[in-house]
Amino acid sequence: MKRERVKDIATVAHRWANGIGESGQASNLFFEGENIYSYGYHFLIARHVHNSRGGRAVLVTQKTYSKSTSAHTTLVRQASRHMQQIGVPDPEFDAEMMFEEWYNQIKLIAGRLEHARKPEKLVLEIGRVYAAAESYAAFFAIEIPVALRQAGTIGDSEQYREMVRQETELKDAQLKRKRIEALRIQKINLKRWRNFETNYLITADGYDYLRFNTHTKRIETSQRVEVPEAIGRQFYTVVLDTLAAGGCTDCNLRLMDSYEVKAINAKFIQVGCHKISLKEIRSFTKKQGW
Structure with missing residues (x-):
C-alpha cells in the first residue's frame, strides 16, 4: 500500500485517531486502516476495535522497544485520549493470548513478593495488570479465566505459592489426560497399522x-x-x-x-x-x- 505523506508525526497520530484517511506516514510513524505502527509492521502501537454493543475503543500496546517507539506510543495515546483506551500486552493478540500474557506478568511480579522490602508496591503492580485485563474483558463482554482471576487477588507470597501449586496440579492433570488420549488413539491406529490399513503410525509411548x-x-x-x-x-x-x-x-x-x-x-x-x-x-x- 502506498501511504499518504503528511507533514509530521503528530498529524499521523491525529488522523489515525480520528479516522481521517485510509493511511498516512511521516518519518517512522505510519497507519493503515485501524492500525498504527512505529518503524514497521513488527511494532504495532495501537488499533481501533469495536464490540458487539457498538462500543469503540483503542487497544494500546504496553510493550516498550526504544525511546523513539515510546515517544510514538505517547503521541498516539494523547491523540486518542477522547476514546476509551485499553492497555494490552500486544494489540495483535487474541483474547486467549492476552489473558495468558497477563497471567504470566502477574506470576512474574508475585514471584518477587517473598523477598520484597515493600511488597505493597508489588501488590499494586499486580492490581494494575489485573485492572487492564478487567477493562479488556468488560469491553468485549468476555469472561476472565479462573486462573487469572485468582492471580489478580494475590496479596502475599503465601497466596503466590498456592497459585503455583494449583497451576502445577492443573498442568499435571492436563498432561495426564493428553497422554491417556494419545495412548487411546495409538491403540486404534496400531491395530489399523498391523492390519495394513495404513503404512503410517505415530506412537505416543x-x-x-x-x-x-x-x-x-x-x-x-x-x-x-x-x-x-x-x-x-x-x-x-x-x-x-x-x-x-x-x-x-x-x-x-x-x-x-x-x-x-x-x-x-x-x-x-x-x-x-x-x-x-x-x-x-x-x-x-x-x-x-x-
Whole structure:
C-alpha cells in the first residue's frame, strides 16, 4: 500500500485517531486502516476495535522497544485520549493470548513478593495488570479465566505459592489426560497399522512396533524400515543369546551392516533410532512361530 505523506508525526497520530484517511506516514510513524505502527509492521502501537454493543475503543500496546517507539506510543495515546483506551500486552493478540500474557506478568511480579522490602508496591503492580485485563474483558463482554482471576487477588507470597501449586496440579492433570488420549488413539491406529490399513503410525509411548508382510516376506517397523525375514530371525537369535549373557549397552553390533545396536536388555532393544520393547518382540516372534 502506498501511504499518504503528511507533514509530521503528530498529524499521523491525529488522523489515525480520528479516522481521517485510509493511511498516512511521516518519518517512522505510519497507519493503515485501524492500525498504527512505529518503524514497521513488527511494532504495532495501537488499533481501533469495536464490540458487539457498538462500543469503540483503542487497544494500546504496553510493550516498550526504544525511546523513539515510546515517544510514538505517547503521541498516539494523547491523540486518542477522547476514546476509551485499553492497555494490552500486544494489540495483535487474541483474547486467549492476552489473558495468558497477563497471567504470566502477574506470576512474574508475585514471584518477587517473598523477598520484597515493600511488597505493597508489588501488590499494586499486580492490581494494575489485573485492572487492564478487567477493562479488556468488560469491553468485549468476555469472561476472565479462573486462573487469572485468582492471580489478580494475590496479596502475599503465601497466596503466590498456592497459585503455583494449583497451576502445577492443573498442568499435571492436563498432561495426564493428553497422554491417556494419545495412548487411546495409538491403540486404534496400531491395530489399523498391523492390519495394513495404513503404512503410517505415530506412537505416543516412545516405542516402535513390528508387523510381518506375507507378500514381501519382510519384517516392517512402524518407522517404515524393512528387514528380510531370514535376517530378522538371525538377529532374534542374537538378541536371545545376548540376553542370556546379561544384555549389552553399546553392543558393538550392526543390523544389516547399517543400524547400530545400542542396547539389548530385559525391557527393550535399541537399534538405530528404533526402540522396541521385549514384550513386542516376544509377541511378534510367537505369532511367526520362531
